Amino acid sequence: MKKVTILSAFALMTLLSTAPMGFALYSSVTPWPMYRHDVAHSGSTPSDVPNNNNTLWTYSAGASGIGPRSIEATPLIVDGRVIFQVTDRVFAVDETTGVKLWEYQATGWLTAPTYADGKVFLGIMTNAGGLICIDVFTGGELWKQDLSPSLVIDSPLVSDGTVYVGVTGNYTYAFNVAGGYKWGYKTDGPVYSSPAADGDMLFFGSDDTKLYALNVSGSAPVSIWNFTANGAIQSSPAVAGGMVFFGSDNHTFYALNETTGKLVWSWATTNAAVKFRNSVSVANNRVFLTSTNAGKIYALRADVASGNYTETDLVIRNWTKEVPGVGGWLEPVYAGGKIVVTSTASSFYVLDVNTGTTLWYRRSNWYPGYGPAIVADGRLWFSMFWSDPSYTLNLFCIGSPFPPTTDHYAVNAGGRDFDVAIESNSTVTDFSTTALETEGKFGFNVKGIGTTSMCNITIPNDMLSGDLNVTVDGGQPLYSAPPLNNGTHTSLYFTYNSTSHAVEITGTNYIPEFPTIAILPMLITTFLITLVQLKRKRNK
Helix, strand or coil, X not given: CHHHHHHHHHHHHHHHCCCCCCCCXXXXXXXXXXXXXXXXXXXXXXXXXXXCCCEEEEEEEEECCCCHHHHCCCCEEECCEEEEEECCEEXXXXXXXXXXXXXXXXXXXXXXXXXXXXXXXXXXXXXXXXXXXXXXXXXXXXXXXXXXXXXXXXXXXXXXXXXXXXXXXXXXXXXXXXXXXXXXXXXXXXXXXXXXXXXXXXXXXXXXXXXXXXXXXXXXXXXXXXXXXXXXXXXXXXXXXXXXXEECCCCEEEEEECCCCCEEEEEECCCCCCCCCCCXXXXXXXXXXXXXXXXXXXXXECCCCCEEEECCCCCCEEEEEECCCCCXXXXXXXXXXXXXXXXXXXXXXEEECCCCCEEEEEECCCCEEEXXXXXXXCEEEXXXXXXXXXXXXXXXXXXCCCCCEEEEEEEEECCEEXXXXXXXXXXXXXXXXXXXXXXXXXXXXXXXXXXXEEEEEEEECCCEECCCEEEECCECCCEECCCEECCCEEXXXXXXXXXXXXXXXXXXXXXXXXXXXXXXXXXHXXXXXXXXXXXXXXXX
């Protein structure tokens, strides 16, 4: 009977070889894989910033219907995907085109996402609070932890295979990336602060006015030090240059020695109503900080002499910039010698890092609200909602078009393996060769951006050749170059307008038909032969 089993498996593999293939995605060079870019929450990236305000693409996530907080969390950029939350949904779109790859529906409002090892992690802010893990490739839920009645208000952190998350129930929890519980550390107040890490050290703040430093190298956390500030700590700390930077609700910002927890310096605004709840950006011995309830961005010298400073002390202040209109700044990003920052006054600015001078900006005047911007792969992303009754939500990509990507599709036909390469500046989906052996054709779908998109397909001549023809939605493409044949492969180049299309490639010479219906007689024949052989053995 083993012969029947082997042949059945072969037949199944032959049928499955025509299944739709995956996406061709951009290989991110300078990604933004988690909240505040890295485990230290530096808010800093080596990526450059676009030098213009060109909108490459816009993705509309539809109406949330429940308010402006729905898309204020920052997206992440990883493996050619832009992943972001909209209230109780998570979206993944193609980084180069904004075409949706998948969508996940949660049971409550979600925090900003973070990524590690092919997984996306988010906290649940409403209903029964919890922690969820999603497959980055499919959007499928891998696991979920119920943390009710506690809520998760800020983004989880993933460092060295462990997921850390603070909750309103006065705990910071640790789970392994498979969802298993490791430990919980209790504080005397809610933890709204997203943790930051440096090696074996974990740092987070609490509403009990303390910043905590734990060694997390063992099976249980060990308290190394804690520092008492003059107000609740809801900002996420940043770690750089041997110091930990964070703000408090009592208009004061702190720099501590990372190892000892001793105060290096503090800095207070003259406005006692200011609350430093935003995360900061740290780069080149400077700290860039903002507050949502004060319209200023500050550039402070991180390596200033120890002491307690105020807003009037020029020795620590590099520069200050005030946002026009009503509102405050959101979280800043350092990128390529520039500062990128959005504001609650419906604008974002690209500033010179040394002077705070505006290099270019974008402003909307019809009641929109902006979410924090991020920078990756030389482009800038930010979210915006419109304050109509339904709060329509959009994600923008600013910058120059991406280069075409190339993906390879494995085809098994006629008992042979082939490789089809598709180079395109569109999102390619639903690659299918189901009609290759019967009609000499294969197809796929494309969706592009801009005014014109392109494909360049390289096909093995042994798979499909002769008079090759390209159709787009059953008609001819905008432009089609003559086929290029090097003796073993043929390349087809064509263009089309940038919407969603079905592409079909046909040829006159193709792999001989091997009908599926022929498999059943083969299986029956093999089965009968096997029975005869077994019967002969018994009779011997």
